Amino acid sequence: MVDYQSPKNVMAESTDSSDTTPTKKILVIEDEADIQVLLGYNLRVAGFSVIQASDGEEGLLLAVEHQPDLILLDWMLPLLSGIDILRQIRNHAELRNISVIMLTAKGEEPDRLRGLNGGADDYITKPFSPKELLARVHALLRRASGGHNNILSCFGLDLDIEQKRVMRDGQVIHLGPTEFRLLEHFLRNKGRVYSRSQLLDSVWGRDVFVELRTVDVHIRRLRKAININNKPDLIRTVRSMGYSLEPPTE
Numbered sequence: 001m002v003d004y005q006s007p008k009n010v011m012a013e014s015t016d017s018s019d020t021t022p023t024k025k026i027l028v029i030e031d032e033a034d035i036q037v038l039l040g041y042n043l044r045v046a047g048f049s050v051i052q053a054s055d056g057e058e059g060l061l062l063a064v065e066h067q068p069d070l071i072l073l074d075w076m077l078p079l080l081s082g083i084d085i086l087r088q089i090r091n092h093a094e095l096r097n098i099s100v101i102m103l104t105a106k107g108e109e110p111d112r113l114r115g116l117n118g119g120a121d122d123y124i125t126k127p128f129s130p131k132e133l134l135a136r137v138h139a140l141l142r143r144a145s146g147g148h149n150n151i152l153s154c155f156g157l158d159l160d161i162e163q164k165r166v167m168r169d170g171q172v173i174h175l176g177p178t179e180f181r182l183l184e185h186f187l188r189n190k191g192r193v194y195s196r197s198q199l200l201d202s203v204w205g206r207d208v209f210v211e212l213r214t215v216d217v218h219i220r221r222l223r224k225a226i227n228i229n230n231k232p233d234l235i236r237t238v239r240s241m242g243y244s245l246e247p248p249t250e
């Protein structure tokens with residue numbers, strides 16, 4: 001069973017609708033009726049206009065018709081799977097720039113990585129809190145409406161390249177310059193595993209002499225900084241291979 005909060009609890013925390021004027025449209029493609037109801041409720045309370053579809057074909061038709069600002073796309077759907085729909089969105093002239101957040105169930109990890117390559121802007125794992133979902137939605141919409149790509153956002157992280165600022169779920173994180181560059185590299189290549197020497201080349205530069213274990217030191221600092229308040233770890237250590245930035249595994 002999905003542990004969503006009851007509507008009366010949600011009401012109190014959904015006050016952040018400051019950047020939703022003019023009303024942003026969100027298309028939810030999800031076949032489970034109770035999740036549709038809860039998503040629709042929470043998004044409307046937050047000031048969004050919500051369009052809902054229960055399968056991929058209907059979703060794609062509604063996307064073309066309504067040109068939503070963002071699509072919440074469930075992974076497991078009847079007929080067309082979430083990844084098929086995502087592919088069609090990215091190959092469709094009128095839809096390809098729409099932000100997409102994929103909804104996945106626990107344990108769909110290999111799928112999640114395939115989805116990142118398939119062009120999802122972010123992921124959220126069920127069960128999720130409405131608060132977390134809304135934070136992701138707002139972050140993506142802010143980035144999209146900024147007009148330039150100064151902010152890299154994923155898994156609740158927002159990295160502002162110009163202002164050198166990093167946030168996790170809206171909370172400011174302080175990073176040293178090397179940790180900042182490491183995180184920027186991971187956010188640009190999320191889901192990909194990098195060896196320590198690849199990280200040295202990409203983040204420190206090829207001409208710099210640094211020992212491999214220096215990478216581990218900075219990874220440790222980065223991990224400690226972004227896993228603020230015991231939030232789930234986003235940096236995965238792949239034994240004898242290296243590191244990658246991935247959605248939390250719970």
Ligand code: CA
Nearest residue numbers: 031074076077
């Ligand atoms: Ca489903």
